[in-house]
Amino acid sequence: MSTRVLIDHRGGGAQVLRHPEKAHRPDNPIQRKPAWIRVKAPTHPIYHQTRALMRENRLVTVCEEAACPNIGECWSQRHATMMIMGDTCTRACGFCNVRTGQPGALDADEPNRVADAVAKLGLKHVVITSVDRDDLPDGGAGHFAAVIGALRQAAPGTTIEVLTPDFLRKPGGAETIAAARPDVFNHNLETVPRLYPTIRPGARYYQSLRLLDRVKQLAPTIFTKSGMMVGLGEQRGEVMQVMDDLRIADVDFLTLGQYLQPTVKHAAVDRFVTPEEFAEYASLARAKGFLMVSATPLTRSSYHADADFAELRAAREARLMPA
Numbered sequence: 082m083s084t085r086v087l088i089d090h091r092g093g094g095a096q097v098l099r100h101p102e103k104a105h106r107p108d109n110p111i112q113r114k115p116a117w118i119r120v121k122a123p124t125h126p127i128y129h130q131t132r133a134l135m136r137e138n139r140l141v142t143v144c145e146e147a148a149c150p151n152i153g154e155c156w157s158q159r160h161a162t163m164m165i166m167g168d169t170c171t172r173a174c175g176f177c178n179v180r181t182g183q184p185g186a187l188d189a190d191e192p193n194r195v196a197d198a199v200a201k202l203g204l205k206h207v208v209i210t211s212v213d214r215d216d217l218p219d220g221g222a223g224h225f226a227a228v229i230g231a232l233r234q235a236a237p238g239t240t241i242e243v244l245t246p247d248f249l250r251k252p253g254g255a256e257t258i259a260a261a262r263p264d265v266f267n268h269n270l271e272t273v274p275r276l277y278p279t280i281r282p283g284a285r286y287y288q289s290l291r292l293l294d295r296v297k298q299l300a301p302t303i304f305t306k307s308g309m310m311v312g313l314g315e316q317r318g319e320v321m322q323v324m325d326d327l328r329i330a331d332v333d334f335l336t337l338g339q340y341l342q343p344t345v346k347h348a349a350v351d352r353f354v355t356p357e358e359f360a361e362y363a364s365l366a367r368a369k370g371f372l373m374v375s376a377t378p379l380t381r382s383s384y385h386a387d388a389d390f391a392e393l394r395a396a397r398e399a400r401l402m403p404a
């Protein structure tokens with residue numbers, strides 16, 4: 082496991098380290114997963130069709146790059162989450178399996194290829210995410226807007242969710258995204274503020290919160306969404322505090338899932354949170370006023386995002402109905 086995901090095989094048989102900044106860290110042995118985390122190997126024919134379309138359109142997916150455990154289920158329903166602006170991230174988060182390094186130039190044709198793939202997949206709802214692009218003057222906000230524009234043209238019946246970076250030190254990022262009017266704006270806090278120095282060292286907790294708050298202020302009809310991983314060493318009270326912070330930023334939808342360690346060089350799993358604890362977090366979050374909550378061990382930002390979006394819309398309508 083560790084060798085396979087630590088090394089990339091590039092053109093000409095060259096081998097490159099996927100996470101060079103982590104190469105000299107001591108190994109964290111990977112714990113055996115509990116029974117409630119097991120997933121089935123992908124065998125469905127539609128899984129292979131989805132994969133072929135991603136290759137044909139030369140698209141990168143977070144499903145593959147993050148080694149998501151749900152890929153068999155999602156791709157068998159054509160739900161692939163495309164990751165734009167390349168396959169190389171300028172951050173080096175302690176939890177993330179996306180390769181790190183110096184990314185290449187933006188591909189101006191990528192918005193059209195994303196839109197073409199979404200139209201061919203016939204998706205009701207699509208989630209688009211990206212690597213962090215601290216090297217770009219706008220952090221990639223303009224490219225997100227171009228993808229949203231291309232999607233509106235090619236797949237006008239598809240609702241659009243974007244899961245963006247934090248646009249730290251990129252003034253105007255929130256404004257560009259809000260002006261492009263996605264249906265859902267998602268940005269993950271990932272963990273509690275105390276763990277940022279080790280888990281998300283390039284990010285700032287309050288920048289992420291401010292971004293969510295700003296998009297909601299600029300475009301109140303856009304649903305806002307954020308997520309956290311648990312099992313990284315956070316305390317229950319800290320999770321409650323993050324929920325309160327998100328409600329103050331008027332975030333509509335909270336996702337909570339179990340952190341899974343991608344390689345021996347990544348942060349260790351502190352513990353596997355039980356399904357019962359997830360159910361308790363979900364009911365506490367609902368009591369705090371989120372319109373929608375998804376909290377299960379295998380919840381990821383984009384997991385069941387289409388069905389969740391329909392519920393989210395219905396929840397808002399129900400709340401707006403006169404009593």
Ligand code: SF4
Nearest residue numbers: 144149152155383384
């Ligand atoms: S949960 Fe999201 S990232 Fe994982 S396979 Fe499904 S769509 Fe891809």
